Amino acid sequence: MLPVPLLGDFHFESAALAALIGAFWAGWSASAAKSIGLSPKSDFLQGVGIAGYIYLVALPLLIFSLINGCFSIDGLGFWVLFPLPSVFFGYSIGRLIRRLQLSAPKTMTIFILLLAAAGELLLEFFSFPQVYFFNHVWGSWPGPIYDEAIHVTGSLLYFRMMSLLWIVVLWYLPDFFKNTENKWMVGMALLSLLLSYTHLPEMGIISPRGYIRQQLGGHLETPHFQLYYDKAHYSDTEIQRIALKHEFYLDQITRELEVDKPDSAHKIESYLYAHAWQKKRLVGAKFTSYVPVWLKDDQLHIAKQQIASSLKHELAHVVAKQFGNRWIHASWSIGLIEGLAVAVAPDESPRSTINQIVAADKPWPDSREMQDAFSFWGFYGGRATVNYTTSGSFVQFLLNHYTPERIKQAYRSGNVANAYPVSFDSLVAGWHRVLKKTPVDTVDRAVSHRLFSQLSIFEQACPHKIAPPYAAWDSYRYYVADYDTAAALKSLQQAYELAPQSELIWAQWAYYKMREGEYSRVLKDTVQADSSLIRNLIFSDATFMKGNQDRARRMLAHTDALLREAPDSLLQRAIRTRYDSLQWARRMQIHYGDSLFGPEKFQELTPVNQVKQVQKAFDLKNWKKITEYGQILSQSALDNMWFDTYLNLIDYVSYFGKYKVAADFIQNVRSLKLRPRYQQRLAQEQAWLRFVKQHKAELFPG
Ligand SMILES: [Zn+2]
Numbered sequence: 001m002l003p004v005p006l007l008g009d010f011h012f013e014s015a016a017l018a019a020l021i022g023a024f025w026a027g028w029s030a031s032a033a034k035s036i037g038l039s040p041k042s043d044f045l046q047g048v049g050i051a052g053y054i055y056l057v058a059l060p061l062l063i064f065s066l067i068n069g070c071f072s073i074d075g076l077g078f079w080v081l082f083p084l085p086s087v088f089f090g091y092s093i094g095r096l097i098r099r100l101q102l103s104a105p106k107t108m109t110i111f112i113l114l115l116a117a118a119g120e121l122l123l124e125f126f127s128f129p130q131v132y133f134f135n136h137v138w139g140s141w142p143g144p145i146y147d148e149a150i151h152v153t154g155s156l157l158y159f160r161m162m163s164l165l166w167i168v169v170l171w172y173l174p175d176f177f178k179n180t181e182n183k184w185m186v187g188m189a190l191l192s193l194l195l196s197y198t199h200l201p202e203m204g205i206i207s208p209r210g211y212i213r214q215q216l217g218g219h220l221e222t223p224h225f226q227l228y229y230d231k232a233h234y235s236d237t238e239i240q241r242i243a244l245k246h247e248f249y250l251d252q253i254t255r256e257l258e259v260d261k262p263d264s265a266h267k268i269e270s271y272l273y274a275h276a277w278q279k280k281r282l283v284g285a286k287f288t289s290y291v292p293v294w295l296k297d298d299q300l301h302i303a304k305q306q307i308a309s310s311l312k313h314e315l316a317h318v319v320a321k322q323f324g325n326r327w328i329h330a331s332w333s334i335g336l337i338e339g340l341a342v343a344v345a346p347d348e349s350p351r352s353t354i355n356q357i358v359a360a361d362k363p364w365p366d367s368r369e370m371q372d373a374f375s376f377w378g379f380y381g382g383r384a385t386v387n388y389t390t391s392g393s394f395v396q397f398l399l400n401h402y403t404p405e406r407i408k409q410a411y412r413s414g415n416v417a418n419a420y421p422v423s424f425d426s427l428v429a430g431w432h433r434v435l436k437k438t439p440v441d442t443v444d445r446a447v448s449h450r451l452f453s454q455l456s457i458f459e460q461a462c463p464h465k466i467a468p469p470y471a472a473w474d475s476y477r478y479y480v481a482d483y484d485t486a487a488a489l490k491s492l493q494q495a496y497e498l499a500p501q502s503e504l505i506w507a508q509w510a511y512y513k514m515r516e517g518e519y520s521r522v523l524k525d526t527v528q529a530d531s532s533l534i535r536n537l538i539f540s541d542a543t544f545m546k547g548n549q550d551r552a553r554r555m556l557a558h559t560d561a562l563l564r565e566a567p568d569s570l571l572q573r574a575i576r577t578r579y580d581s582l583q584w585a586r587r588m589q590i591h592y593g594d595s596l597f598g599p600e601k602f603q604e605l606t607p608v609n610q611v612k613q614v615q616k617a618f619d620l621k622n623w624k625k626i627t628e629y630g631q632i633l634s635q636s637a638l639d640n641m642w643f644d645t646y647l648n649l650i651d652y653v654s655y656f657g658k659y660k661v662a663a664d665f666i667q668n669v670r671s672l673k674l675r676p677r678y679q680q681r682l683a684q685e686q687a688w689l690r691f692v693k694q695h696k697a698e699l700f701p702g
Helices: 012-031 040-068 073-081 083-099 105-125 154-175 180-197 209-216 236-257 276-283 304-323 334-344 354-359 367-373 376-381 384-401 404-413 424-437 442-452 468-481 485-498 503-515 519-528 533-545 549-565 569-579 581-593 599-604 607-619 623-634 640-655 659-670 676-699
Strands: 133-135 139-141 217-221 225-230 268-273 299-303
Touching (some): 012 040, 012 073, 012 105, 012 139, 083 105, 083 154, 105 133, 133 154, 154 180, 209 217, 209 225, 217 236, 268 276, 299 304, 334 384, 354 384, 354 424, 354 442, 367 384, 367 424, 384 404, 384 424, 384 442, 468 485, 485 503, 503 519, 503 533, 519 533, 533 549, 549 569, 569 581, 569 640, 581 607, 607 623, 607 640, 623 659, 640 676, 659 676
Parallel strands (some): 225 268, 268 299
Antiparallel strands (some): 133 139, 217 225
């Protein structure tokens, strides 16, 4: 197992495989006829012996993990909790069959174990929207491994306790009538099992839709959707805007692919979680948004922070179910599944089009490599971002040059070549011609390099190991998303103490200290001052806030000098705006004091401070100020650098019904020299404005 990616790690994958093998092995030998004469004691010893061999297999994995530093307590936990109970689960079944003296005991045992291992999995898989699973034979599957951090949870302990109860029942059942002790044992274990089975959703063992809905609490119905959302984390304004986005994207996708919208009896269910951590707890996927295409009813699962970036993508998966194959309502080619969604929602980068990202990374994949990317195994083996973008660009080419009917046929059959009138080679050649005509600049090359150099989980040295500072950072982010500031600050402090050298963690830590007015505490860290621009900038801010203006100015000049060695225009503007004391003071009021200025003061701000002010209004969800600022900026001189902020404003101003302001704003932004991707995104905002104008009133009267 050592050389195999993931299986070579001393973690849940290898533990699950060992448990699976152990259960079948133990079941087989327990049911074997030659051991009929075994006493309960020697049965127990034989089980222990099999477990011993299984753990012998683990030894090299354990040693190797200790040597290469990948060892983790969770990995050890999985190895304790998976194989040992599974061996005895398998053994107790085989032993029961043997003791009952049924015919063909081995076949019978294997059959029962297969039912428990695969039958139960399939039953849950096709009944519930969850993507994690527990199993008495092979332990558990914690959810999509792209999320990386995988822990031994209370749910796993609970489930393994159930495995133990099953073992007790099966072990003592053959001797049930022998004495009262055995009767009690079996009776109590059965009673406990019965109780355990009534609490499966609450204990996180299964996630029926009804339970998820009850946990989320919020519900909103639109012409084509049932939205279930976390009541405490979405305001009425937010959820209504998100609902309208659902309808908007559905309208776009169904038009582009020439398919029907769902009828009123089969509305798409959208499960919108408070945050990734709640989603992880309820369905097993953390940051990964997903659509369980294999289920009959249409549904999608997204956490709040991922809605903006992945709603359209996931909706494309839902719509594509209509022309998926009859088994999983999707394509056997994962490249086609993801390629189609990316082609319809080409949001891999805010700066570059998907064609530019692919075109910037030469050599382009040839016909053979593309064939591989569209095969079942080729996709997930490689780096995810490469495959998503490349297949997306290729499918977009197919959509632009042929009727949607052909892509639907390819999708259903999982075979691209057969669905098109020309050979696969000439399709790829045609796509290459488009890439050749795609203009690529240094920004695209940088985006492409960054996206394409992300390591796939198979390439990482320790695929499941999370360093302690980042575990603390993760819980900091969880508490922020869950509105628990006190706990968030505690985790942040912990992360800071574990890794004071991390700029990411330090900047966030310093932000809170500055808000509390603890400037001296921040300045204490100046001993660590290095060439980090962010650190130096925050030090000058702290000095400025302490009232030592001259010294602050000298520090700022020092930071500016550092910047010249590594020019970055965004940061440069943030520094330059501080040369004016009034603007510096204003920036501090906005950033650390949560000030939202009125129109007059807003107009006096420098552009970089105006953008900061708009971002703060978004952070504080002050819709009135957002509309006000949008109105002012729609008439101001604009700058390419703040394109994202403009689009965000246009999006909300449109939604709030200020159609004239939005239209003027779009006109104003269009007068800038825009990158191709910016043109795409602006066109999308224009379509949104049209859609809101036409449909908002009928969806949400008043
Ligand atoms: Zn997808």
